[in-house]
Amino acid sequence: MVSTDVASAPSTSALTAESFAQLTTAITDTVGRVIDGKPDAVRAALVCLLAEGHLLIEDVPGVGKTMLARAVAASVDATVRRIQFTPDLLPGDITGVSVFDPGSREFEFKQGAVFANLVIADEINRSSPKTQSALLEAMEERHVTVDGTTHALPDPFLVVATQNPFEMEGTYPLPEAQRDRFMMRISMGYPDAASEALMLRQRQTASPLDGLVPVATSADVADLIAWARGIHVSPSIEQYAVALARATREHPDLRLGASPRATLQLVRAAKVWAALDGRAFVIPDDVRAMLAPVFVHRLIPVRSAGGSRTGGEAIAGILTSIADAVAVPVAGW
Numbered sequence: 001m002v003s004t005d006v007a008s009a010p011s012t013s014a015l016t017a018e019s020f021a022q023l024t025t026a027i028t029d030t031v032g033r034v035i036d037g038k039p040d041a042v043r044a045a046l047v048c049l050l051a052e053g054h055l056l057i058e059d060v061p062g063v064g065k066t067m068l069a070r071a072v073a074a075s076v077d078a079t080v081r082r083i084q085f086t087p088d089l090l091p092g093d094i095t096g097v098s099v100f101d102p103g104s105r106e107f108e109f110k111q112g113a114v115f116a117n118l119v120i121a122d123e124i125n126r127s128s129p130k131t132q133s134a135l136l137e138a139m140e141e142r143h144v145t146v147d148g149t150t151h152a153l154p155d156p157f158l159v160v161a162t163q164n165p166f167e168m169e170g171t172y173p174l175p176e177a178q179r180d181r182f183m184m185r186i187s188m189g190y191p192d193a194a195s196e197a198l199m200l201r202q203r204q205t206a207s208p209l210d211g212l213v214p215v216a217t218s219a220d221v222a223d224l225i226a227w228a229r230g231i232h233v234s235p236s237i238e239q240y241a242v243a244l245a246r247a248t249r250e251h252p253d254l255r256l257g258a259s260p261r262a263t264l265q266l267v268r269a270a271k272v273w274a275a276l277d278g279r280a281f282v283i284p285d286d287v288r289a290m291l292a293p294v295f296v297h298r299l300i301p302v303r304s305a306g307g308s309r310t311g312g313e314a315i316a317g318i319l320t321s322i323a324d325a326v327a328v329p330v331a332g333w
Contacts, residue, residue: 053183
């Protein structure tokens with residue numbers, strides 16, 4: 001059931017299109033009270049949550065990356081853990097370790113910080129690649145294996161990671177395999193003048209997170225995820241998504257194109273985008289809306305050896321040209 005803190009939130013025991021809209025609106029409104037002037041970033045975070053993906057937020061320090069992750073966590077009454085990635089963080093701090101118990105003379109597994117519904121991986125690129133890779137199995141398989149024993153993670157499970165541009169001092173670039181585990185990558189950007197002035201007035205004496213109360217439970221999120229899974233995708237839309245992915249692999253300016261995992265996640269994200277727009281089926285505009293957030297961090301330009309490996313304006317321009325060139329299905333979907 002939905003938290004009684006918000007009277008307008010519907011029961012999701014028998015979810016309908018109306019209750020889906022009401023509950024998702026309650027979540028976005030709650031997060032939006034903290035993240036001023038960034039509705040696209042808020043919606044992207046919700047899409048990632050309901051599409052069972054993971055979100056990577058990349059930008060310079062101080063623009064609200066961690067605040068967005070914490071606001072999403074505060075809007076859902078579920079288990080939340082935050083990991084501050086530092087150079088001395090160890091893989092066992094994330095996944096957990098086996099500790100010998102002298103009383104029972106047996107090894108006992110102590111859960112790491114990844115055992116939560118929502119994990120905030122703050123400044124993930126400030127730790128070594130070995131520590132970063134500790135999240136790989138958890139993000140893909142939704143379980144971790146320690147000393148040969150597999151431990152399941154809670155459901156739903158979402159990693160919201162933040163990182164500074166890796167050109168900045170003291171950071172390590174995420175390897176391609178790690179970045180491919182993130183469904184979407186977004187940038188916050190600087191706020192507009194009005195939003196920044198409002199922030200100055202409202203945050204002088206208290207944190208905006210202090211006034212947030214959960215508007216959904218983990219069970220509610222599971223119902224929303226199940227609803228989004230049922231959104232219809234026609235064969236022509238599936239072929240459109242495949243054509244976009246294949247175009248990235250064949251583009252002369254790209255050394256690495258989108259993986260099959262990226263194609264799958266593009267369709268999943270488009271289904272949630274359609275559901276948030278009140279439709280029970282995906283249209284080409286949904287796929288195109290999700291194209292850049294889902295693909296941009298996975299692509300590597302031919303001339304990127306000494307430059308950015310996380311995308312940017314060049315890759316965004318390539319994706320725009322690909323979207324313009326690939327034929328859009330106009331009937332049958």
